[in-house]
Amino acid sequence: MNLQVILGNFALILFVAMCVTGVIWFLDIFYFAKQRRAAADVALAAFDGRNAKLASEGIKTDNTSRHAIEAALLRQPTWIEYSGSFFPVIALVFFLRSFLYEPFKIPSSSMVPTLVIGDLILVNKFTYGIRLPVLNKKIIDVGDPQRGDVMVFKYPKDMSQDYIKRVIGVPGDKITYENKRLTVNDKPVTYTAKGDYLEDEGLEYHQLFDENLANVQHQILNNKNKRTIELGQVDNFPNREACVYSYEKFTCIVPEGNYFMMGDNRDNSLDSRYWGFVPNKNIVGKAFFVWMNLGNWKRIGGIH
Structure with a gap:
């Protein structure tokens, strides 16, 4: 996104x-x-x-x-x-x-239902280390992204663009996504069905689930009419050899110094499945708060 x-x-x-x-x-x-x-x-x-x-x-x-x-x-x-x-x-x-903190605006639906179009969010700039402005070079190490974090980063294919996704895999992790279910280091992620969710942008229903990833519980969407992976949209990216793809399954080993990112709207998100891993140097910060949505004031609150 x-x-x-x-x-x-x-x-x-x-x-x-x-x-x-x-x-x-x-x-x-x-x-x-x-x-x-x-x-x-x-x-x-x-x-x-x-x-x-x-x-x-x-x-x-x-x-x-x-x-x-x-x-x-x-x-x-x-x-x-x-x-x-x-x-x-x-x-x-x-x-x-x-x-300290940087504001951003969400313009698309790849992180629905966690973040929706029009959300104005705050990003913590020091959680993952102090970086030089403009150059984005880390000078003081504070911490590292953890599985389940919602993270803003520079899009690897265009460093002028900021993207936001959820951290699924950290360096060394084995990530498997099969039949729209995650397995991390051979341990299946747990899911709880929550019924249907009407997505405003497409005006269609999706399956809503609670996903428990590394004890971080959040909601995700699946579209039963779409494949697990659209192979035609997979790019050639650095460390592409670390991933094995088929239409209903893929497995990636996250290289050192990189992170595997996915949107919560799983079938409406171009993410690490398609354009690859996010290097540590691309990290901007951790999204933690929705401070305004002019169309829906109830959106104000923490990001999970």
């Missing part, structure tokens, strides 16, 4: 804006402000000199305009004033979304 932020590569845009406004703010403090002060001192000295001469000639002077002259000469140009006002705000937003 493609996650859309407001403006394309927003992290890069924010970084550039912070740098530009920060440089202007810095230059104003240490250079432009001093220039304005020096110009004001020269003008005020001339003003005081003229007044002193007039006073010596017995002419009454008006000093009220002195303050207006000083204020006008010390006033920041509009472009500097706006930069100085925006810089701390932009810097704070950049820090928060780079190291």
Whole structure:
């Protein structure tokens, strides 16, 4: 699933804006402000000199305009004033979304019923380690993704796109998906039927199940009219040799430093079954909270 932020590569845009406004703010403090002060001192000295001469000639002077002259000469140009006002705000937003929490919007249905179209979610950026903004390079190791986590990551085939799926397999795991049932390291995942689910986007019913993956219980959807795997949609991807495919079954051994991801809407999700594993370097963070859905306020709450 493609996650859309407001403006394309927003992290890069924010970084550039912070740098530009920060440089202007810095230059104003240490250079432009001093220039304005020096110009004001020269003008005020001339003003005081003229007044002193007039006073010596017995002419009454008006000093009220002195303050207006000083204020006008010390006033920041509009472009500097706006930069100085925006810089701390932009810097704070950049820090928060780079190291703490980042918002995303869900635009499609591959994670239904866990996440639906229009959900605005928060992603924890430090659960899986502290990473450099824009470059997304880990500099401090905090933790690793666990089976059952809902994770945001850079799509391996296009690093400019952010995707969201559920972690099914961690490095070294043997993942088998047969007749729409998961087996992890030869241990079958347990399922409980919950009846039918009407998917709003396709206006069709799906089978709803509770899936217990590594003690993380969540809901998934199956479409009984679709095959377990559509072989024609499977790409050639790195470590493709680690997987064996047929129409009703596939098995993959997750390589070191990689993760196997699947959508909860199992038959309406292009995921690791089709485009391969997610390298550790692609990780963005852990999705943990729906903070808004303008079409359904009841959606607000934690992500399981």
